[in-house]
Amino acid sequence: MSEEAPANTATAEKKLPKDLAAENGMVNVQIDGTWIQVPKGTRMIEAAKMAQKEVPHYCYHPKLSSPGNCRMCLVQMGMPPRLAPGQDPEYNDEGYQEIGWMPRPVIACANTVAENMGIRTTGDLVEKTREGVMEFLLINHPLDCPICDQAGECKLQEFSVEHGRGESRFQETKIKKPKNVDIGQNIRLDDERCIMCSRCIRFMDEVAEDPVLGFSQRGTHTSVTVHPGHRLDNNYSLNTADICPVGALTSNDFRFQMRVWFLKETKSIDTNCGTGANTVIWTRGNEIFRVTPRENNDVNSSWMPDSHRLAFHSLQTDDRLTQPLVKEDGNHIDVTWTEAVNKAAELLKSGNVAVIASGKQSNEELFLTQKIASAIKSDLLTIVPRKGEPDGKLISEDRNPNSTGANLIFQADDAASKLETIKNEVRSGNVRTLLVLHENLLDEAGFTTSDLEKLENLIILHTHANPTAALASVVIPAAGFAEKRATYVNVTGRLQRANQAVIAPGETRDDWESLGTILAKIDPTFTIPSSLDGVLKLLSTEIPAFKDQTFGSIGDLGVPITETGITIPLVEREKEKIKSGQIVG
Amino acid sequence: MAVVKVQRPKLNAGEKVYFGALLKGMFITLRHAVRSLFGKTPGAKSLKSSGLGVTMQYPEEKWDDQMPEYYRGTPALVTDEQDRERCVSCQLCEFICPPKAIKITPGEIPDGDEWAKVEKRPKEFDIDMIRCIYCGMCEEVCPEQAIYLRPDYVVTGTSRQDMVHDKERLYEIGGKRVGLVNKWNDLK
Numbered sequence: 074m075s076e077e078a079p080a081n082t083a084t085a086e087k088k089l090p091k092d093l094a095a096e097n098g099m100v101n102v103q104i105d106g107t108w109i110q111v112p113k114g115t116r117m118i119e120a121a122k123m124a125q126k127e128v129p130h131y132c133y134h135p136k137l138s139s140p141g142n143c144r145m146c147l148v149q150m151g152m153p154p155r156l157a158p159g160q161d162p163e164y165n166d167e168g169y170q171e172i173g174w175m176p177r178p179v180i181a182c183a184n185t186v187a188e189n190m191g192i193r194t195t196g197d198l199v200e201k202t203r204e205g206v207m208e209f210l211l212i213n214h215p216l217d218c219p220i221c222d223q224a225g226e227c228k229l230q231e232f233s234v235e236h237g238r239g240e241s242r243f244q245e246t247k248i249k250k251p252k253n254v255d256i257g258q259n260i261r262l263d264d265e266r267c268i269m270c271s272r273c274i275r276f277m278d279e280v281a282e283d284p285v286l287g288f289s290q291r292g293t294h295t296s297v298t299v300h301p302g303h304r305l306d307n308n309y310s311l312n313t314a315d316i317c318p319v320g321a322l323t324s325n326d327f328r329f330q331m332r333v334w335f336l337k338e339t340k341s342i343d344t345n346c347g348t349g350a351n352t353v354i355w356t357r358g359n360e361i362f363r364v365t366p367r368e369n370n371d372v373n374s375s376w377m378p379d380s381h382r383l384a385f386h387s388l389q390t391d392d393r394l395t396q397p398l399v400k401e402d403g404n405h406i407d408v409t410w411t412e413a414v415n416k417a418a419e420l421l422k423s424g425n426v427a428v429i430a431s432g433k434q435s436n437e438e439l440f441l442t443q444k445i446a447s448a449i450k451s452d453l454l455t456i457v458p459r460k461g462e463p464d465g466k467l468i469s470e471d472r473n474p475n476s477t478g479a480n481l482i483f484q485a486d487d488a489a490s491k492l493e494t495i496k497n498e499v500r501s502g503n504v505r506t507l508l509v510l511h512e513n514l515l516d517e518a519g520f521t522t523s524d525l526e527k528l529e530n531l532i533i534l535h536t537h538a539n540p541t542a543a544l545a546s547v548v549i550p551a552a553g554f555a556e557k558r559a560t561y562v563n564v565t566g567r568l569q570r571a572n573q574a575v576i577a578p579g580e581t582r583d584d585w586e587s588l589g590t591i592l593a594k595i596d597p598t599f600t601i602p603s604s605l606d607g608v609l610k611l612l613s614t615e616i617p618a619f620k621d622q623t624f625g626s627i628g629d630l631g632v633p634i635t636e637t638g639i640t641i642p643l644v645e646r647e648k649e650k651i652k653s654g655q656i657v658g
Numbered sequence: 659m660a661v662v663k664v665q666r667p668k669l670n671a672g673e674k675v676y677f678g679a680l681l682k683g684m685f686i687t688l689r690h691a692v693r694s695l696f697g698k699t700p701g702a703k704s705l706k707s708s709g710l711g712v713t714m715q716y717p718e719e720k721w722d723d724q725m726p727e728y729y730r731g732t733p734a735l736v737t738d739e740q741d742r743e744r745c746v747s748c749q750l751c752e753f754i755c756p757p758k759a760i761k762i763t764p765g766e767i768p769d770g771d772e773w774a775k776v777e778k779r780p781k782e783f784d785i786d787m788i789r790c791i792y793c794g795m796c797e798e799v800c801p802e803q804a805i806y807l808r809p810d811y812v813v814t815g816t817s818r819q820d821m822v823h824d825k826e827r828l829y830e831i832g833g834k835r836v837g838l839v840n841k842w843n844d845l846k
Contacts, residue, residue: 216841219748219801220778246845253777329764329778332749 089168091188103172103191116657117181117192118146126194129203129232131210131318132270133182135657136375136647137279140183143270145210145232147178147202151191178202203236211237213248213293214319215265223320225333229268250296257305259325259379260314264296267321273297273313279656280376280643281309281466297321308464311379315365326383327363336362339574340629342561344433344554345381346461347471348373348641349563351630352382354555354574361385361555361575369630370658372567374647378468385555388575392538394550395579405548410580414587417547418594420506420530421445427453427495427504429518431511432473432488434584435559435571436619437608439475439482441588442510448596453498454483455491457518466643469564477637478562481618492518499524506530510584511551513539534587551584552577558605560627564639569631570624722809730794730807733785734832735825738840742773743829744804747780751796751805759789760796776842783825787813803838 090101090108099110104124111120116139121128131143153170156162162170172191178198186192193199211233218224250264269288274297278284285303288295299305305313314322336355343350343364350373355363364385366377397413398405408416426449430442439456446454456479459472473479479488496519498504507528513535514520525531525544533545536553556577562568577583585608589601602608606624613619618634626632651658672678693699694711701712706724708715735745747764765781767774796805808831815821823831 215846219750220746220776224748252775329747329766331764332753334753335749 087168089164091168094188100186100188100190101169102186103169103189105192105194108167108169111186113186114654115186117148117150117179117184117186117190119657120186121148121181121192121194128181128194129228129236130182131228131268132272134272134275134316137272137275137316138655139657140271140275141180143210143268144180144206145203146181147199147206148181149193149196149198150175150179150184151193152187153189200236203232204238207233207237208242210268211241212243213250213265214268215247217263217266217320221263221266221320222323222328222333223266223317227320228318248293250294256299257307257310259383260305260310261323261325261328262297263321263323264298266319267297268319269295269297270318272316272318273322276313276316277305277307277310279650280374281307281312283307283309286313308378308380308468309376309466311382312366312376315375324363331357331362337574339555339572340367341555341571341574342474342569342631343373343377343381344474344561344571345384345472347469347474347476347564347639348467349474349561349567349569349631350377350381350467351569352377354385356555356574359575361389367629370647371565371633371644372563372569372631372641373467374644376467376643378464378466381468388536388553388555390537393553393578394535394538394542394548395581397550397580398545398548400546410549410582410587413547413549414590415594417508417532417549418591420532420547421449421508421591422595423506423530424449425503425505426451426508427498427506428455428508429492429495429510429512429514430454430456430479430488432456432459432471432476432479433511434475434479435557435561436475436478436482436568436612437559437605438510438584438588439479440612440616441585441592441608443482444599445508445588445592445595448592448599453491453495453504455495456483456488457492457512457514458489459517463642467641469639469641471564474563475561477564477566477635478560478568481562481635482612482616484616496520496524499527502527504528507532509533509535509541509545510588511535512541514541515539534584549587550577550579550581551587552581556581557583558624560609560622560624562634563631564637565641566633566635566637566639567631568619568622568627568634570627570629717812725809729809729811730792731809731811732787732792732807732813732823732831733790733794733796733805733828734808734810734823734830735783735805735828736803736832736835736838737829738834738838739836741834742776742842743779744802744835744838745780745783746776746778746802746804747783748778748801750799750801754795754799756793756795757789757791759786759791760784761786773842775846780825783828785823785828787815787821787823788818802841803835806832806835808832 094101094110098113100113101108102111102120104121105126109124111123118128118133128146130146133139151172151174154173164170170189252263252265254262256262274286277286285300285305289298290296311324314324335357339354341352341354343352351367351369352364353367354361364382366373366375368375396407397410399408399413399416428446430439460470461472463470512518531545532547533542534549534551535542536551542548555574558573559571560568585605593599593601613622650656699711705712706714737743747762749762752760752762761784762780763782767777767779794807797807810831
């Protein structure tokens with residue numbers, strides 16, 4: 074910075090760091106002895122984060138208001154001494170004023186930085202303070218760690234190891250509070266474990282807009298409760314278990330299923346609606362134990378609806394298709410994957426074919442599907458629309474995770490527009506062969522059994538056994554959302570990546586492999602790419618919106634590739650709150 | 659260093675032939691053999707011999723009462739004075755176990771159970787004794803004093819499945835252990 078100032082000119086004022094910073098709306102802050110520039114109005118805790126200094130905290134959450142009630146984030150703060158009337162400020166060689174350190178600590182979460190401020194996140198005063206706060210928090214905390222689901226990801230465990238005194242001086246009897254309380258369908262409350270950070274209360278009030286939680290009693294008897302006559306039954310209630318720094322609120326679904334230290338985290342996205350909330354899938358072995366939201370401020374902030382995060386159970390049911398089947402004399406018989414794929418390709422070559430794809434399919438799969446349709450010269454290609462009531466937060470009206478992708482790849486305004494045409498063609502008997510992907514036609518699509526019986530051949534690719542598959546002449550098992558790598562485009566036009574967390578059951582192969590092989594059998598000029606990345610590469614060369622996109626370029630947070638004009642209400646509201654300074658974001 | 663010259667002993671004619679010494683040795687062996695038939699081998703009692711020499715006839719005869727208190731044999735689960743199963747299935751032993759011999763399926767204690775306030779106990783608890791290396795880490799890590807290495811060392815079976823100790827078998831081996839910390843007392 075100092076190089077920019079005119080050198081060796083006695084007349085020119087040398088610009089001070091405070092003036093240089095002010096030009097960009099920044100202020101200079103000294104954090105643990107190092108001067109950095111941070112934007113004006115930054116919270117001290119965020120400034121420390123920028124300087125890569127951890128300030129332990131419980132109640133502070135960037136997406137919620139800051140009440141400053143846990144006192145864990147106390148740091149030492151200093152400002153230049155106040156000047157006497159007529160006194161000029163003195164600057165040292167580096168251009169900063171001397172910092173006069175305050176004798177008492179301040180909370181870092183609710184105070185903002187100022188020019189020439191000093192922050193100490195270590196030192197005697199701060200360490201003693203943290204030790205004291207930890208001791209108070211642990212006074213009534215039960216020794217439940219062996220039975221507590223939070224153990225292993227518990228901030229109280231972590232900070233008591235890091236900042237606690239190691240042993241208790243508390244001789245008196247601990248306060249007893251309600252334990253194992255059923256407060257809602259998905260959430261279990263244990264009041265003894267609560268450290269009164271009020272994150273759950275603020276979440277239900279500010280984000281879920283269903284303020285059913287609150288504190289009752291006073292002093293050491295304070296406890297979190299639901300309002301009398303109400304239950305914590307909101308569809309966003311499980312987020313309170315995520316943000317609870319201790320084990321006071323835990324998930325009923327995940328209760329005593331597995332200790333978190335055994336679980337492997339896989340970054341993925343939710344495929345239950347068009348929002349495509351970013352998720353982490355927690356697995357051990359080949360079993361999914363839970364799904365939690367992952368922060369993405371352009372898609373789902375840090376939240377996720379309960380209904381979507383519990384939907385993974387449907388992947389681990391007994392009615393999964395695991396074996397390729399071919400119908401002979403009215404009975405399905407087991408065949409090898411190759412036989413099933415060959416049979417499917419043979420039937421598709423017979424002419425009069427329609428293809429019903431799905432908005433649940435990934436971009437790569439839809440691309441290969443579209444190629445199959447053009448190889449057999451059929452313009453009867455559609456997806457099945459799937460609409461539902463939007464909840465005004467994160468659940469989109471469009472319950473297909475990839476309608477936008479289908480529109481881009483089919484190069485149509487509405488990829489689902491031909492569904493009625495196909496239905497009529499099937500009824501009139503013009504379509505003799507139907508290829509169905511990831512859809513049960515008797516369900517949302519509105520076909521009837523008698524419609525499907527008119528068909529000569531029905532080929533289906535699906536994850537689960539269903540009535541349509543029962544009627545099909547060829548059944549190919551397909552991988553579900555956590556069982557494959559894939560890309561999806563959400564309702565706002567953001568291309569996102571899902572990673573494989575578990576292995577698909579039985580003889581199931583990745584859909585791109587099944588579809589690619591069928592396509593290669595129909596169209597000899599097509600060579601199957603050697604990997605899924607190859608399919609995306611092919612897609613990126615043929616569809617303009619996907620130009621130059623690879624699995625690497627998408628990254629964990631996705632990239633916007635098209636404009637749809639649709640926004641996600643909850644994210645928009647949070648942007649407003651950030652603008653008005655209510656939350657940090 | 660001073661050199662000390664050692665004189666070889668002078669042997670007489672009988673010693674040079676060494677046949678006498680051979681006979682003497684054979685006689686001693688024979689005497690022991692005869693004495694052992696009458697159960698009079700030196701040390702036979704302290705070595706718990708069968709009477710035929712010092713050989714113990716395992717498995718009809720065993721060392722069990724000679725084994726020290728702290729002998730570390732098979733790991734097993736224990737119950738306390740109140741017959742409560744001490745394990746709460748925290749799965750720390752499963753985590754620490756170097757050969758991955760332990761497999762636990764946690765479960766919830768239903769409402770109405772005498773120990774419902776403990777909330778959690780193992781639904782299944784399997785230790786694969788083919789894998790177990792008797793290191794005792796499970797005992798060391800247990801926060802509930804629920805798993806101990808017991809003096810039992812005879813673990814046999816005719817199949818791999820036989821060698822997996824399930825929860826029932828583990829409590830049978832472990833038995834009741836008294837004088838442990840009563841963490842889940844009335845005050846809790």
